[in-house]
C-alpha cells in the first residue's frame with residue numbers, strides 16, 4: 001500500500017437499478033418511468049457545492065461512484081459531477097476515480113464515455129461465473145456477457161476489478177474452487193469476494209425464513225473462506241481486507257480511506273460522511289429516498305437527514321471496527337488517543353495466544369482466522 005495517510009474522498013450515490021436483486025439491501029430503487037438523469041446529476045453537483053462550504057481547502061485523493069447502478073448514468077452526467085468537484089477542491093494529480101458497473105452489454109457501451117470523463121477504475125459486478133446461479137441471483141446478464149464487459153473494461157480503464165458473491169445456496173467447496181480458479185485467470189489485479197449474507201427485508205430473507213435457501217453450514221462456510229485465502233494468495237492477490245484482494249499497489253484507495261478511518265464526503269441519497277473539524281468528527285447521513293432527497297437539495301442545497309458529532313469513545317469503536325478489517329490493522333497510539341486507554345492487556349494476550357490477532361510495535365492486526373471471526377474479536381477488544 002502506498003501511503004498510510006488516508007486523504008480525502010468523495011462518494012457519490014446513484015440510487016437506481018434496472019431490477020432489484022433478491023439478496024440486495026443497498027439503497028437502490030427501480031423506476032418504471034424514465035429517470036431524469038441529468039437533473040439528478042445536477043442535484044449531486046449542488047450538494048457538492050454545499051459540502052465545499054463545509055470542508056473547503058481539502059485535496060481530493062479518491063472519488064467513488066457507487067450504487068445502485070452508476071453505470072446507468074449517462075457519461076455526460078458523470079463528467080458534470082467530476083467537473084463540479086474539480087471546480088470546488090484541489091484534486092490530487094493521481095486521484096483514483098472509480099465507478100461501479102453492472103456488466104450488461106448496454107452498460108458496457110458507456111465505458112469509453114466514462115473514461116473520457118475522467119473515470120480511471122471500474123468495479124464490475126460479475127457476482128458468479130455460473131449461468132444458473134446468476135439467474136438465481138436475479139442478475140440481468142449471463143457469464144459470457146459479463147466476461148465480455150469486464151474484458152472491455154480492462155482494455156479501456158487503467159484499473160479494473162470485479163465482484164463475486166460466494167457461499168451461495170447449494171454451492172459446494174469443489175464448485176467454488178473451480179469458479180474462483182477461473183476468476184483468477186480473468187482478474188486484473190483486484191477482486192472483491194463477498195460471502196453471501198442474508199439481509200433482513202430482502203426476498204432472500206423471506207425464502208430463507210421459509211427454508212427454501214440451502215445455505216452453507218458453519219464448516220462449509222469456513223472451508224469456502226479458507227479456500228478463498230489459499231487460492232488468491234497463490235495467485236498473488238492476498239486479502240488486504242476481509243473480502244478484498246489485490247496485487248501489491250492495486251488496493252482500492254477509496255475503500256482504504258474508510259477502513260483507515262479517514263475523511264470522506266458522501267453525496268446523494270442515503271450517503272454517509274465522516275468529516276474532520278478540528279478535533280471533532282462529524283457524521284452526516286443523507287435522506288434515503290431519491291426523490292425526497294432531490295427536493296431537499298432543491299429547497300436548501302443539501303439532503304441532510306442527520307448531522308451529529310461523534311464523541312471520542314465512539315470514534316475509538318468505529319476506528320477499531322474499520323481498522324481491524326484490513327491486513328495493516330490499527331495504530332495503538334491513535335486508538336489510545338481516542339479511547340483514553342489501550343485495549344485490555346489480558347484480552348489482547350488471550351487473543352494472541354488463540355492466533356486471532358498479532359501485535360507488532362504500535363500496530364494491532366487480526367490474523368486471517370481472526371478476520372473471519374472479526375465480530376467476536378472486536379467485542380473482546382472493545383470491552
Ligand SMILES: C[S@@+](CC[C@H](N)C(=O)[O-])C[C@H]1O[C@@H](n2cnc3c(N)ncnc32)[C@H](O)[C@@H]1O
Nearest residue numbers: 023024026067068069100125163194195196197
Ligand atoms: C451495492 S452493489 C453495487 C454494484 C452493482 N449495482 C452490482 O450489482 O454489480 C456492491 C456489491 O455488493 C455485493 N453485495 C450486495 N449484496 C450482497 C449480499 N447480500 N451479500 C454479499 N454481497 C453482496 C455485490 O457483490 C455487489 O457487487
Ligand code: SF4
Nearest residue numbers: 017020021024028068
Ligand atoms: S446488487 Fe447492484 S444491481 Fe442488484 S439491486 Fe443491488 S445495487 Fe442494484
